[in-house]
Amino acid sequence: MSTESIKMNNWHESARSFRVATWLGWQIESNWTEPFLFMIYAIARPVASALILVFMYMVIAQGGMGHPLFAYIYLGNAFYIYVASVMIGISWTVTDDREHYGILKYIYAAPIQVYFYLLGRGVAKTLTATVAVVITLAFGMLVLRIPYDFLAMNHALFWATFFLGLGALALMGILLAGVALITARHSGFIGEAVAGALYLFCGAVFPLDVLPQPLQYIGLSLPLTYWLEGLRRAVLRESISPLLAPISNEIILVILLGATLVLGLASLGFYRWCEHRAKEKGLIDMQTMY
Amino acid sequence: MKNFRRDLNIFLRTVRGRSYPRLIGMQREKSWIFFDTFLPLLATTAYVFIYRALNAPPEFTGFVVLGGAMTAYWLNVLWSMATQLYWEKETGNLSLYLIAPTSRMAILLGMALGGMAATTLRAVTVLLLGSLLFDVTFSVENWGALLLVFVLTLVALYGLGMIFASLFLLWGREAWHLAQLFQEPVFLISGFYFPVRNLGFWVSIGASIIPITFGLDAMRQLLYPQAQWGFLDVNIEIAVLALLSVLFLVLAHRMLLWMETLARREGRLTVRGQ
Numbered sequence A: 001m002s003t004e005s006i007k008m009n010n011w012h013e014s015a016r017s018f019r020v021a022t023w024l025g026w027q028i029e030s031n032w033t034e035p036f037l038f039m040i041y042a043i044a045r046p047v048a049s050a051l052i053l054v055f056m057y058m059v060i061a062q063g064g065m066g067h068p069l070f071a072y073i074y075l076g077n078a079f080y081i082y083v084a085s086v087m088i089g090i091s092w093t094v095t096d097d098r099e100h101y102g103i104l105k106y107i108y109a110a111p112i113q114v115y116f117y118l119l120g121r122g123v124a125k126t127l128t129a130t131v132a133v134v135i136t137l138a139f140g141m142l143v144l145r146i147p148y149d150f151l152a153m154n155h156a157l158f159w160a161t162f163f164l165g166l167g168a169l170a171l172m173g174i175l176l177a178g179v180a181l182i183t184a185r186h187s188g189f190i191g192e193a194v195a196g197a198l199y200l201f202c203g204a205v206f207p208l209d210v211l212p213q214p215l216q217y218i219g220l221s222l223p224l225t226y227w228l229e230g231l232r233r234a235v236l237r238e239s240i241s242p243l244l245a246p247i248s249n250e251i252i253l254v255i256l257l258g259a260t261l262v263l264g265l266a267s268l269g270f271y272r273w274c275e276h277r278a279k280e281k282g283l284i285d286m287q288t289m290y
Numbered sequence B: 001m002k003n004f005r006r007d008l009n010i011f012l013r014t015v016r017g018r019s020y021p022r023l024i025g026m027q028r029e030k031s032w033i034f035f036d037t038f039l040p041l042l043a044t045t046a047y048v049f050i051y052r053a054l055n056a057p058p059e060f061t062g063f064v065v066l067g068g069a070m071t072a073y074w075l076n077v078l079w080s081m082a083t084q085l086y087w088e089k090e091t092g093n094l095s096l097y098l099i100a101p102t103s104r105m106a107i108l109l110g111m112a113l114g115g116m117a118a119t120t121l122r123a124v125t126v127l128l129l130g131s132l133l134f135d136v137t138f139s140v141e142n143w144g145a146l147l148l149v150f151v152l153t154l155v156a157l158y159g160l161g162m163i164f165a166s167l168f169l170l171w172g173r174e175a176w177h178l179a180q181l182f183q184e185p186v187f188l189i190s191g192f193y194f195p196v197r198n199l200g201f202w203v204s205i206g207a208s209i210i211p212i213t214f215g216l217d218a219m220r221q222l223l224y225p226q227a228q229w230g231f232l233d234v235n236i237e238i239a240v241l242a243l244l245s246v247l248f249l250v251l252a253h254r255m256l257l258w259m260e261t262l263a264r265r266e267g268r269l270t271v272r273g274q
Helices: A003-030 A035-061 A068-100 A104-109 A114-142 A155-181 A187-201 A213-220 A223-236 A249-281 B002-028 B030-053 B059-082 B084-091 B094-099 B104-134 B143-168 B173-181 B184-189 B201-207 B211-223 B234-265
Strands: none
Touching (some): A003 A114, A035 A068, A035 A114, A035 B030, A035 B184, A068 A104, A068 A114, A068 A187, A068 B030, A104 A114, A114 A155, A155 A187, A155 A223, A155 A249, A187 A213, A187 B030, A223 A249, B030 B059, B030 B104, B059 B104, B059 B143, B059 B173, B059 B211, B084 B094, B094 B104, B104 B143, B104 B234, B143 B173, B143 B211, B184 B201, B211 B234
16 A cells, blocks of 8 residues: 555544544433433533622622623633533543443544544534533623624634634643543543633633732733633723733734644644553553542 | 341441541542642632622632632532442442442441541631632631531531432433532532522522532621621521431432332343443
8 A cells, every 4th residue: 555545544534533523422412311401401500600700790790791891701701611621521531431431442443543533522522512602602692781792793803713722622632631541540630620720820700910920920821811812802802901902913813823733733742652651551441440 | 126236236337338438548549639629729719819800808708718618518419429329330339239238328328427527628628728828817706606507517418419329329321411510500509609698589598408508608607797698597597407407318218218129120220331
């Protein structure tokens, strides 16, 4: 077989792994119950999280839902649903397949590109998260009367930021999946810890300026800070963070693009290394009774 | 009399035996202590900064820190009580429990006591670290009432966990999803991060079925007597918590017997990987 046809075969195998994993992920996500209960499940958690913020705000501000700070907090929280879903979802796939279903060894034995398989599983998580994000935003607009105008937003900035950030999240998920592959009993905690730290440091629910200065530097070094800032600027047409306001939209996109490329390369290299190590140490079918 | 003594002995040994791994497991996997403390602290910190962004009065920082500490108990009840029999089924231990000559209630009680002790360490750590980091001060005037509220909250809460454990015995994959479903919505309706009375009278009354709702409200009233954010009088909340404690323990016993019979009849006790 020529080098050209081997490359072609790899490409087909990657595309097929991605497609089938997306389908499988969707089945696992949704077929455990009736569609109605599934919808409640998909909606209840994110809407409850949003409502916690709403009540916290209402207790202090006594109304004033039209205030820019509230719109800022609510929007950040809504899009943060993707972080928890996509990033933790991809990394949890390793633990779930290895220990719960016991199929990871069979996946490795099959003609599948596991890197793309994991990305495909992430697509199913993205779909579920999208439903939750849309409902959370609709709830904000229709019930809480938050003045978001998605028709008049900066579409170019929004979509470019949105897809770059989503890609970065999926790649961070692969990095965590690599860690999960070579870690016993902590894989669940790792995703939660990273998502929790990002929630705090990237200003998901408050302007970064509120943090003490050393923590602001951590926030400024995270791509998700720029993702949320870009989305907020696109929808709200302004930045209410004095710390981030001087950074132009173009620079935000360049930072996101650079971060996504670096994460892409890092995730490829790191996941391969983790895979090699897991095979060497016999961790692919590890059972830790998590 | 002899039989009673023997049964009591087996009951107590089972309680001790089942609480042992909860306490010792924590020592063996020390990093879990770090994660179990660190994760609630991260969320708590984020909520503190939200209140700071809103220029909220300082007592709200205390409300959040206390709520953050109590999340440890709710998560423990969900993931280490409610879903426990489901995990045991998945790992193949459940059938061993069922053939053991002991009371299922003793097994659940052991899990509850072990979980309570282990979680208290985490909750206290979150409370101390949160208080130190954010300069939180409490002004307790009635330590006795505070201790009573805390104990009653835990008894009722773990009683509820035992009821859930029986329910989850019947479920497959949905147990996992439903446990997740009970996280944020309960944080919302029980007022973990804001005074519950802001949800309105009837929602707050409805939410009182989860013992943490009144437990947290009463503790906040006792820790901040001057704040005036309470929902009902502390004495009424104590009475409700006492009632829930008894009710949930009795219900848990009945539910466990009923669900076990049902699960046996439907052949669900040994089904794995659903």
